[in-house]
Amino acid sequence: MPISPSSSAQAAREAVAVRLRELRAEAGITGAELAARCGWSHPKTYRIEGARTPPSADDIRRWCEACGAAGQAGDIIAQSRTAESMYIEWQRKVRTGLKQLQHSYVPLFRATKLFRIYSPTMVPGLLQTEGYARGLMTSITRFRDIPDDVAEAVAARLERSRIIHEPGRRFAMVIEEPVLYYRLGDQDDMAAQLGYLLTAGALPQVSLGVIPSATTERSLWPQELFHIYDDTLVSVELLAARVQVTQPSDIALYVRSFEQLRGMAVYGANARALIVRAIEALH
Structure with a gap:
């Protein structure tokens, strides 16, 4: 853990x-x-x-x-x-807006072959649709009282996310079921986002798992949102900062955590059923 x-x-x-x-x-x-x-x-x-x-x-x-x-x-x-x-304050990172933050990840994404992402709070950035990303970034901009470059930041995030369709990379993502119900954007935005999860989850290079809320006797409690880039870096997102974990023993701990969380998730038809249920709940 x-x-x-x-x-x-x-x-x-x-x-x-x-x-x-x-x-x-x-x-x-x-x-x-x-x-x-x-x-x-x-x-x-x-x-x-x-x-x-x-x-x-x-x-x-x-x-x-x-x-x-x-x-x-x-x-x-x-x-x-x-x-x-290793401890990068978000307020300093985003003080000029969110667009530059999106661009700052591109070199890391380009260098990574295996992405492992666990998110208990939101749809992972690589799978976010335009409306969902706009709702999220609008909230961040207002909360942090930073310059409003949401339109440019959303465009940069969508451009960055195209990497998911490029050959030679694998994406293993695990989300908690409540993520499907947290509304970022309006009803239409959420419907489009959930619909895209059905599509993206079927891509051969993508493994999308959902941990059901009804899971009994969890082997690991919900963790903070984290990304593992190959076996060289873990990025942990907190309210105040992004923590970059580089020590091999700590990276191994996050990899072990991810595998336990991944083992509790459902995939394929079972994951799609949870997503469809969330879509139905919108109406």
């Missing part, structure tokens, strides 16, 4: 803190002595060593120089930047 979705980012920060603490210990100086050499307060040293305050590039350079290890600064700065990039 997945650990806290921000844990990989925190673990990466802690690895930087441990490395800096080890440098100080190897230099044989106290935290107070290091603070004096670096020109900052004593508590700052312990906040950095405790992974409570992420060090800036300048902080790391001063720290390494104070410990007589200036040559290690470059590597530690790179390690720290990687750690901080």
Whole structure:
């Protein structure tokens, strides 16, 4: 089962803190002595060593120089930047609107051969229709009070989603049954979206599973929305941020989770029956 979705980012920060603490210990100086050499307060040293305050590039350079290890600064700065990039704040990412966010995924999509997606809250982006995507992005724009580029963002998402029809890729997607009933857009938008799920789910390169709400004795409770790109990256979507999981042990945990969730889903005729039932409920 997945650990806290921000844990990989925190673990990466802690690895930087441990490395800096080890440098100080190897230099044989106290935290107070290091603070004096670096020109900052004593508590700052312990906040950095405790992974409570992420060090800036300048902080790391001063720290390494104070410990007589200036040559290690470059590597530690790179390690720290990687750690901080793992937790990407949505508000910063979307402050100019949603179109650019859609484009930012294209290189990752192009490099991926196997997409594994679990969504307990919405239809996966790769399967979203125009009206559904518009309803979702309109809600996001209003909630976050960001520039309204919904029309352009929807067009970019639909263009990006064409990759599902390109050869050489596989898409395994699992959704919870309530996703079929959460209305994003009006009744016609939802009817079109559910109808498209019937079509897309029949594509040979797509495996679309639905976990019935009536599933008894679930082997795994509903998780946060996550995407697994091959076996190299997991992207977890939270309200405040997107967490990028890159540590192999954590990726393996998400893969294991996905397989358990996938095993609880129904496919083919049984999945279509659930979708048809949701369509009927619209009227």
